[in-house]
Amino acid sequence: MSEDNPFDHNDIDDVIHGRLRLGVMAYLSVVSPAIFGELRDKVGATDGNLSAHLRKLEEAGYVEQEKRFVGRKPQTRVHLTPKGRAAWIAWIQRMEAIMKAAE
Numbered sequence: 001m002s003e004d005n006p007f008d009h010n011d012i013d014d015v016i017h018g019r020l021r022l023g024v025m026a027y028l029s030v031v032s033p034a035i036f037g038e039l040r041d042k043v044g045a046t047d048g049n050l051s052a053h054l055r056k057l058e059e060a061g062y063v064e065q066e067k068r069f070v071g072r073k074p075q076t077r078v079h080l081t082p083k084g085r086a087a088w089i090a091w092i093q094r095m096e097a098i099m100k101a102a103e
Contacts, residue, residue, distance in 0.1 A: 006097055006098065007098060011094060013094075015062065016087060016088065017091070018056075020045055020049065020053045021056065021057055023042070023044075024053060024063070025057070025088050027042050028078065028080040028084070029088050032079050033078055034078050035077055036050070036065075036076035036078060039078055060084075061081060061084070062080070062081060063080055063081060064078075065077070065079075
């Protein structure tokens with residue numbers, strides 16, 4: 001963050017800042033792991049849309065997907081990684097700094 005410009009937006013994490021990914025990160029910061037269907041319903045996404053956004057978060061190292069079977073049914077669980085939690089906290093702190101500067 002630029003000390004001389006508290007409104008500098010250049011260090012906002014674009015991977016997190018997308019609306020759907022923001023919702024995913026917020027939910028996973030409280031509920032991790034989350035079952036794919038539960039996460040989909042909480043963030044109001046379609047299966048395909050959520051999958052695409054999870055792929056982006058996974059590529060950044062922010063989430064991990066665990067595929068397993070429960071009984072005979074496949075289940076995907078989504079985990080927030082330590083790197084993801086650190087990125088989430090940094091994103092929150094950046095937003096707080098921008099809001100404080102606007103007071």
